[in-house]
Amino acid sequence: MDSSSAVEEANYQEKPKNSGDQTTVKRWLTGAEKDEGEEECDAEAWETLSKSFKEVQSVLDQNRLLIQQVNENHQSKIPDNMVKNVALIQEINGNISKVSSVYSNLSVNFANCVHQRRVKNKNDKLEHADS
Structure with a gap:
């Protein structure tokens, strides 16, 4: 299993469509809004x-x-x-x-x-x- 598969399994949110948007990616990875x-x-x-x-x-x-x-x-x-x-x-x-x-x-x-x-x-x- 590669690292992206492990991350996808650990998250239940939908993966962002635009992977260039780092804020969206970070929210997807962490599942939360940040200050x-x-x-x-x-x-x-x-x-x-x-x-x-x-x-x-x-x-x-x-x-x-x-x-x-x-x-x-x-x-x-x-x-x-x-x-x-x-x-x-x-x-x-x-x-x-x-x-x-x-x-x-x-x-x-x-x-x-x-x-x-x-x-x-x-x-x-x-x-x-x-x-």
């Missing part, structure tokens, strides 16, 4: 997610090409090609580290966003209780 501060946080989070996934996909596509080249070199059994595979495999390994780093940063950013949202909600509840 301006939450909209800004969500827009930033949405942008970070999108950028990170595009970066990861690009690196994974590059690795797919590198792996194909390694396989071709290996099948050729030409000594020079086998030597080239060392550098190609090192590049693949570096790319895997890059993907891991992007996901790690994404996890930290997401956790920070959730923490900030919880603090804000707690502060909002305290303000409403005081008034």
